[in-house]
Amino acid sequence: MTGSLPRGVRLGVDVGDVRVGLARSDLDGMIATPVQTVPRGEAVARVASEVAASGARVVMVGLPRSLSGHEGPAAGKARAFAAELVAMLSGTGDHIEVRLLDERLTTVSAHRALHDSGRRGRKHRQVVDQVAAVMILQQALDVERSTGARAGELVRTEPGDPHQPPAPPASGTHQEDSA
Template sequence: MSSRPSIRISALGLDLGRRRIGVAGCDGTGLIATGLTTIERTSFDADVAKLRAIVVERQVQTLVVGLPYTLKGELGYQARQVQKLAWRLAQALDLPLVFVDERLTSIAARDLIQQENRSPSRNKGLIDRKAAALILQQWLDEQRSAALTQARKT
């Protein structure tokens, strides 16, 4: 009887904004993403220090960053700004970087907050965390789907 070794997944999902960074993590199995915190941006070095503490504590292996494509699926100004910051963060944290199409995640996060009878305008940090969780969950689901497809082929 052979048992498959369990693969531990530790990824950090980021929703990068000009004022805040929404941060999400996943359980070790890579099934569920949850919002962890929102970092109020002050300086690049301070932001990296806060993220590094999370990376070390959670033994993060991959950064998953939401890329805000335009509704036409193109890289606009905002997406290019996110890419620049994401690459700098990945380099500073010495982690591989993956981008995920994050179109409409902030709207979905806002809708989730409204369903909880909370005010989106008073919970911007929560929106950022939930958006980061949606970004990370999308990546986790894609990884699982790809692994299942590969397993069926073998």
């Protein structure tokens, strides 16, 4: 991997109203693979459990934006999920980054990929969130390899927290830090 990013597992999360997809990378950050689909009400605790089990230091949460880049209600839900995850992880004493990654059209792409692979209709629901999580995480891994920097927008624990780097501009897809 290029740049000064440390080796380690990363997680990818696709937040839906009913279900949340979870994916993880290998230690070298080369490829994302599906983990599971979790009911929304259990998702924050399940992601925190996967962080602990895998030793992940970074969690990429998909941030759904419109094609114009604006954020709607779904983006607000993803931001709320990310903030809840940061709050839960902050109690561990470990510094785990939670980052929001622009994920325009990943769910649409996931449905298309499932359809093209022969899965039809109702069978999509159980795995589409996992496929979308894989797509989100793979996008982040590709950005990391090409830029040497973490992808996405760091979710801050509190405004002015001295342990957090400054938030990136809202329009950027990556932040130049090496945490």
